[in-house]
Amino acid sequence: MSVLRSLAFYVIFYLGSIVYTSGSLIALPFDVPLFRRIVRGWSRWQRTCARWLLGMEVRIEGSGPVEGPVLYAIKHESFFEAIDMPALFDLPVVFAKEQLFRIPLWGPAAAAYGIVPVEREAGARALRAMIASAKAYSDTGRPLVIFPEGTRVPHGTEPPLQAGFAGLYKLLGLPVVPVAVDSGPLYHRRWKRSGPITYRFGEPIPPGLKREEVEARVHAAINALNRDPSVV
Numbered sequence: 001m002s003v004l005r006s007l008a009f010y011v012i013f014y015l016g017s018i019v020y021t022s023g024s025l026i027a028l029p030f031d032v033p034l035f036r037r038i039v040r041g042w043s044r045w046q047r048t049c050a051r052w053l054l055g056m057e058v059r060i061e062g063s064g065p066v067e068g069p070v071l072y073a074i075k076h077e078s079f080f081e082a083i084d085m086p087a088l089f090d091l092p093v094v095f096a097k098e099q100l101f102r103i104p105l106w107g108p109a110a111a112a113y114g115i116v117p118v119e120r121e122a123g124a125r126a127l128r129a130m131i132a133s134a135k136a137y138s139d140t141g142r143p144l145v146i147f148p149e150g151t152r153v154p155h156g157t158e159p160p161l162q163a164g165f166a167g168l169y170k171l172l173g174l175p176v177v178p179v180a181v182d183s184g185p186l187y188h189r190r191w192k193r194s195g196p197i198t199y200r201f202g203e204p205i206p207p208g209l210k211r212e213e214v215e216a217r218v219h220a221a222i223n224a225l226n227r228d229p230s231v232v
Contacts, residue, residue: 002191005054009192013049020045021105028112036091039113043086050080055194056186058084062201065089069138070204071174073165075222076147077155077184080197085145086113088199093137094145095130095168114142118164131171138174148218155184158223165218166211176214178202178221200224 020042028035050056065072065088072089074081085092091114098117101107111117116133134144148165169176180200186193202221205214 002193005194006191009049009053012053013046016045016049017042018105021109024109025105025112028109036113039109040086043084043088046080046083047087050187050197054186054192056192057196059196059198060201061198063203064201065143066177066204069141069143069174071144071146071169071172071176072179073146073148073176073218073222074179075181075225076149076152077181078152078188080183080187081181081199082147089143089145091142092145093134093142095134095147097151116144127167131168134168134172138172144172144174148222152184152188155182155188156226158219158226161215161219166215169207169214170211173207175207176205176218178205178218180222180225182225198225 020038024035024038024042027038047058072092076082081088082094082096085094093114093116095116095118096110098119101111101115101117114137116130116137118130138144146165146168148161149159150162150164153159179202181198183197186195186197202217202224205217209217
């Protein structure tokens with residue numbers, strides 16, 4: 001049954017993704033608010049397909065999203081949460097690998113929506129440009145989102161945070177809200193499984209802490225669901 005569900009999901013979600021992405025680019029030159037609604041609609045489309053075709057549902061634990069400019073530091077176990085950000089937050093600005101911007105249709109749409117490219121091997125000039133871009137978005141009230149482990153990791157593993165996270169935290173001067181997620185066992189597999197995907201929001205962490213303290217607090221919070229005995 002999981003094979004049939006997964007095949008149906010791949011066909012319906014990705015065909016719909018082409019429609020949403022193409023539609024967003026058509027709308028962009030004429031109506032930016034419509035463009036943004038279409039992007040959010042694509043994100044919600046994934047939730048709809050996951051719910052009705054795969055039997056997955058999204059659960060929120062903790063206080064949930066907060067008001068005002070903030071940096072969300074989120075566990076990254078699958079593509080689910082990467083695609084889900086516009087459904088979870090209001091106009092989020094996500095730090096994403098520069099290579100993703102080369103994807104046809106999606107790349108131009110992501111750049112126009114407000115995704116900040118991360119060039120890991122870039123020099124100081126590129127880093128300053130990235131920080132300036134992030135600050136400009138934050139000044140408009142949009143939340144920033146980073147996956148501080150740098151890439152998708154298997155559920156149950158707790159790799160150290162990438163060095164760039166502490167630098168962003170210091171330079172942006174924003175509170176950090178750590179978020180755990182347990183999508184890996186259900187979504188990050190060829191034949192997907194049904195069940196709940198949980199976001200667990202930690203308490204906001206104020207700006208200005210020492211690197212060791214903020215990294216320890218974020219690391220513990222984003223891995224909270226790894227140690228939850230209810231997660232298989």
